[in-house]
Amino acid sequence: MASRKGIIVTGIILAAIGGASFMIWFLPQNHGSTFVVSDYKAELDSVKEKQSLIIADTDASMKGLSDKTVSPDNYTSQAQVASSQVSSLVTELVESNPPAEWKQSYGAYYESLKKYNDYLAETMSLANKIKSGAPQSEISDEMSKITSLKQESDTLAAKSDQARP
Incomplete structure (x- = not known):
């Protein structure tokens, strides 16, 4: 037969497991990270600054x-990578x-x-044409694109910039 102490310990363990399971089910789940922007001008300026760094690197690589x-x-x-x-x-x-x-801006x-991502894709196409030894006319066409x-x-x-409030 089970002792009284064993039954109490088993009951406490089952209650703890049940309570923890209920809390996990009951608490809301995090469905991804979100961030709140309060200064939309600074946010857009930050994105523009990051892109200008990417452009500088890409221009140097293109050269x-x-x-x-x-x-x-x-x-x-x-x-x-860019x-x-x-x-x-x-x-x-x-x-x-x-x-x-701010929507229009x-x-x-x-x-x-x-469009800049399209530009990057075309520059990769140009690199492939250079690698394969494409004729100068194809390279010139790619450069114009x-x-x-x-x-x-x-x-x-x-x-x-013109659409900024």
């Missing part, structure tokens, strides 16, 4: 690619959920970042 001090494979891996960073900036803008007066900068995408990105960034 190295054109003067053959950076290999096409190295450029491609650097551009992939593209990932730009995608993170896009996510940051989307998750900040700006108020109505944030939207234009969001589009600018997307790249220039056009960069200009579109810059135009949208300027539009974002």
Whole structure:
């Protein structure tokens, strides 16, 4: 037969397990991290500053690619990292959920970042063409696409600045 002390200890253990299970079920679950932005101007300025650093790195790598001090494979891996960073900036803008007066400015900068990501994809295509020894006409066509995408990105960034409240 079980002793009285054993039954009490078993009851306490079962109550603790049941209580802990109930608390885990009852407490709300964290469904991802969120952050609250209170200064939308500073947030947008921060994203722009981060992108300017990415642009400076990419421009230096592009110069190295054109003067053959950076290999096409190295450029491609650097551009992939830059593209990932730009995608993170896009996510940051989307998750900040700006108020109505900032939506147009944030939207234009969001589009600018997307165009810059398209620019990065085209530069990777250029690196692949250089690597494969494509004719100069194909490389020139690719360069004109790249220039056009960069200009579109810059135009949208300027539009974002003009739309600021």
